[in-house]
Amino acid sequence: MSSVNLLAREVAAKIVFYGPGLSGKTTTLRKIYETVRPAHRGEMMSIATEGDRTLFFDFLPVKVERVNDCSVRLALYTVPGQVFYNATRKLVLQGADGVVFVADSQPEALDSNRESFQNLEENLLEQGIRLDRFPLVIQWNKRDIENVLPVEQLRAAINTRGVPEFETAATSGRGVLDALKAITRLVIKDLRAKRIVPAPRPTPTPVAPGAGxxxxxxxxxxxxxxxxxxxxxxxxxxxxxxxxxxxxxxxxxxxxxxxxxxxxxxxxxxxxxxxxxxxxxxxxxxxxxxxxxxxxxxxxxxxxxxxxxxxxxxxxxxxxxxxxxxxxxxxxxxxxxxxxxxxxxxxxxxxxxxxxxxxxxxxxxxxxxxxxxxxxxxxxxxx
Structure with missing residues (x-):
């Protein structure tokens, strides 16, 4: 769950990129990292797990728009997609304020997409969170590959709730920032509804530059x-x-x-x-x-x-x-x-x-x- 630093007037929100293995979660996060200006991003950290190149999660703080007179800092995480790392996924998902589900658009990944989405719902429910009341955005990734499934078929299988969805190509970055902006808006809306963001401070009388x-x-x-x-x-x-x-x-x-x-x-x-x-x-x-x-x-x-x-x-x-x-x-x-x-x-x-x-x-x-x-x-x- 989000935290508020009253001294710095900053709200920290956690967004998790979830999805099956090799769906493009890590590539998505890296593309965001490369796009954000260095002054607005923190250090990217990773934990690699033996067995597959995608089995690590990254932490990335990014400065975004202000709410009232508070800035919002996003902490972006990925989770390992393979089923035998469910304990790690649960750990990373704890305290999340929003989720971007990254689905693989290839036909052979349809079952993995369904299983991963069901796993997301189950893990959130263990925390007492219902997915239909939680900020969620879906990326239909790998749209730059030939012979991918139509979005209508993917939507019928996974996005039955009609949450915001975006066609993305993580390797080129197409659509990735649009999905990030959408989940950010949903998270901020949710924070406001929960009254997480404090009220703005009264504006003090400005002091002239160099005043003693x-x-x-x-x-x-x-x-x-x-x-x-x-x-x-x-x-x-x-x-x-x-x-x-x-x-x-x-x-x-x-x-x-x-x-x-x-x-x-x-x-x-x-x-x-x-x-x-x-x-x-x-x-x-x-x-x-x-x-x-x-x-x-x-x-x-x-x-x-x-x-x-x-x-x-x-x-x-x-x-x-x-x-x-x-x-x-x-x-x-x-x-x-x-x-x-x-x-x-x-x-x-x-x-x-x-x-x-x-x-x-x-x-x-x-x-x-x-x-x-x-x-x-x-x-x-x-x-």
Whole structure:
């Protein structure tokens, strides 16, 4: 069954090419692989079984059209056609979202076509799936060979349900992509009917190319009734600025004000009892990481730079975990955070006894980068 990667906004669907031995399943898949642009395809992998050249199945991820604001990635598989590899066919068929049945149009293959189609129906039924309610397309393959059976005769023997069918010649590629497009449409329609594809995200306000971190932060910062925009706007800060400028913004937590504002907002010392103006990292943090960001900023304000870096590293680990399972580097790659900055923070967290104020300022800066990426992809959902 299909899987959804909310972080990447991608739906992965599995399509299996099924049919008797030597019907052209592998040739079909190879022709698709050759046709798809290299940038849109993954590596083709195969498992060869002794006994016949067709006894292997291939895996091929292909990028296709977007659904809502999600891309759909197709994983295309072939199965061994010979009857004594039924266990392998069952394994490959598990979790399939659609099937392309590749039938051999030659007269001597008619019985094999019937047996294979019946086998497909039985194997799906073992998974609790009825073939008449399942995305299915049929390829009448080898139409470039002489003395093949008429399509009407093949249809009467196999396609009694009237599913979409295509005359194909896998060796030349004729009709192969038409069949792929048809099964893709059926699979996407089925995913929508099952509500597998998530609803589109609200379109964020576009940020100008080359805009700094401040512009990105202002796009994602939530407005709270007790705060003005000036009170939560983070200081302009980039890695190339002098460290002292970053430190000044982080320690003072002083809000900037527009010249047109007559009365300045309260400073941290003037804030009402029980309230404290948010620092830039805390203002951007999702609810689950709010206290971690505040602890990091409090440590910075208290000149506890080692504690600040440690708190930032802990918050970054927790934030990247929302990207799913994997190493810290893999999670960072999925969130598209700067890998070099991540490595630098990891190095700083391993020598907390020798850290300076600019090291802690960098840690806070990188933490805000990570929070910005979480907001950009809508994670965590509960936040």
């Amino acid at each position: 971190l401040e512009a990105q932060l202002s796009q994602h910062l939530p407005m709270r009734p007790s705060q003005t925009m000036a009170a939560i706007q983070p200081p302009a800060m980039t890695p190339r600025q002098h460290p002292q400028s970053a430190v000044a913004g982080a320690t003072a937590m002083a809000p900037r004000m527009d010249a047109a504002v007559a009365t300045p907002p309260p400073t941290p010392a003037q804030a009402p009892s029980g309230q404290r103006a948010l620092g830039p990292a805390t203002a951007l943090a999702p609810g689950l990481l709010f206290d971690h960001a505040r602890a990091a900023e409090a440590a910075f304000a208290g000149a506890q730079y080692g504690t600040c870096v440690t708190a930032c590293m802990d918050a970054v680990r927790r934030a990247l975990a929302f990207a799913g399972e994997g190493s810290l580097a893999q999670q960072g790659f999925l969130l598209r955070v700067d890998g070099a900055d991540l490595l630098r923070l990891q190095g700083l967290s391993n020598k907390v006894d020798a850290l300076r104020v600019d090291d802690a300022a960098f840690a806070l800066y990188f933490l805000m980068q990570v929070f910005t990426r979480l907001n950009a992809v809508g994670l965590p959902e509960s936040a």
